[in-house]
Amino acid sequence: MPETFTTTISTVVDNQTYREDLVDTGNAVVQCSPSVPVAKIGQLTTRTDANTGTLTMTTGHGITTGATIIIFWTGGSRRSVVGTVSVISVPIDLGAGTDLPANLTAITAMVPVSVTTGFPGDTPQGIAVKSPVAGWVGWYDNTLALIKEYFVDAGEGDQWAFSSGDANPLSGAAATINSIKFAHGSSASAQTMTAVAVYNG
Helix, strand or coil: CCEEEEEEEEEEECCEEEEEEEEEEECEEEEECCEECCCEEEEEEEEEECCEEEEEECCCCCCCCCCEEEEEECCEEEEEEECCCECCEEEEEEEEECCCCCCCCEEEEECCEEEEEEEECCCEEEEEEEECCCEEEEEEECCCCEEEEEEECCCEEEEEEHHHCCCCCCCCCCCEEEEEEEEECCCCCCEECEEEEEECC
């Protein structure tokens, strides 16, 4: 059965709305909507540079040496690599996203939740992500390499459509997109996040 991926582009000028629908079709779809648990609370207590520092987390944070974590704060978010963890001291470095905030800024952080998929990275006709709160979605191939990541604002998302003319963001995958990972910044409650891909299998 054909699967349709429709992207609507709306432009408003002088109170007039101009709309265009981009319609792409594949023969298969993968959709992931995991319930992602609460983020852990902490603080940036050392800021060495724009991507290096140390987080002081609350007890029971569950972050381990070598993990990839996603960090959120008011006005920004960042993917970082964890150094040697010592109890509640979590050193971070490298990654991507917003430059680290000022020292002593309150943050939340979490190790992303992974959902196994398995579809050809060179065949999507459209992909989309969304999150009810500030979030992050990463697409990984079968070599565990991160192929594409999206940082999204609360209640928003991002997408790519084949007919947009932009390059396929998953084309660098080795054979398949093996997993999609999710993280968000809410320490108040678990959040349901979504990623979808329409593709030719």
